[in-house]
Amino acid sequence: xxxxxxxxxxxxxxxxxxxxxxxxxxxxxxxxxxxxxxxxxxxxxxxxxxxxxxxxxxxxxxxxxxxxxxxxxxxxxxxxxxxxxxxxxxxxxxxxxxxxxxxxxxxxxxxxx
Amino acid sequence: xxxxxxxxxxxxxxxxxxxxxxxxxxxxxxxxxxxxxxxxxxxxxxxxxxxxxxxxxxxxxxxxxxxxxxxxxxxxxxxxxxxxxxxxxxxxxxxxxxxxxxxxxxxxxxxxx
Numbered sequence: 629x630x631x632x633x634x635x636x637x638x639x640x641x642x643x644x645x646x647x648x649x650x651x652x653x654x655x656x657x658x659x660x661x662x663x664x665x666x667x668x669x670x671x672x673x674x675x676x677x678x679x680x681x682x683x684x685x686x687x688x689x690x691x692x693x694x695x696x697x698x699x700x701x702x703x704x705x706x707x708x709x710x711x712x713x714x715x716x717x718x719x720x721x722x723x724x725x726x727x728x729x730x731x732x733x734x735x736x737x738x739x740x741x
Numbered sequence: 742x743x744x745x746x747x748x749x750x751x752x753x754x755x756x757x758x759x760x761x762x763x764x765x766x767x768x769x770x771x772x773x774x775x776x777x778x779x780x781x782x783x784x785x786x787x788x789x790x791x792x793x794x795x796x797x798x799x800x801x802x803x804x805x806x807x808x809x810x811x812x813x814x815x816x817x818x819x820x821x822x823x824x825x826x827x828x829x830x831x832x833x834x835x836x837x838x839x840x841x842x843x844x845x846x847x848x849x850x851x852x853x854x
Contacts, residue, residue: 733784
């Protein structure tokens with residue numbers, strides 16, 4: 629099993645719909661992150677969580693919300709999807725120091741039509 | 742100045758060539774450094790950490806110059822399978838961002854037969 633699992637892998641949704649992307653990890657880490665990636669823009673941080681009770685906005689949190697249901701689970705929601713949220717979304721986890729890098733999930737390719 | 746800057750490329754090199762990528766970072770307090778590899782539409786994967794003394798892993802050599810605040814990655818004897826985007830990644834340390842990683846936008850490498 630993968631260390632970080634994201635579901636779904638691919639999703640097409642309509643403008644205005646609510647959608648949830650799920651992430652679970654088996655690394656036992658407290659820290660989890662959500663990124664989106666767009667061509668030419670690199671990885672951009674949406675939200676991050678340092679533990680179950682600690683959630684923080686990243687650089688592009690508008691239009692998104694998150695829930696940290698447990699140490700191992702961190703979900704990302706688009707309350708009302710819009711076409712410019714079409715992107716590749718990655719969940720990641722790390723130890724508290726970051727000195728071992730991040731482990732990423734395989735990504736969710738989201739298309740909003 | 743951006744926190745982590747890379748030449749976006751693309752670098753198009755023939756098989757067997759040696760290619761080098763550079764990356765600069767702005768925060769002198771940064772404390773750990775990495776190179777990640779990302780294949781098209783896949784998640785970033787840790788290629789290697791970068792140590793102050795420099796380190797080598799097979800055909801790959803990473804170097805760190807703290808005084809000039811840059812990191813390099815050298816790939817010798819390029820293979821077709823090396824074609825990917827290479828991300829420079831910096832751990833900001835305990836000050837700004839509490840040990841979060843900052844990602845460069847990546848340098849695209851294409852190895853040509």
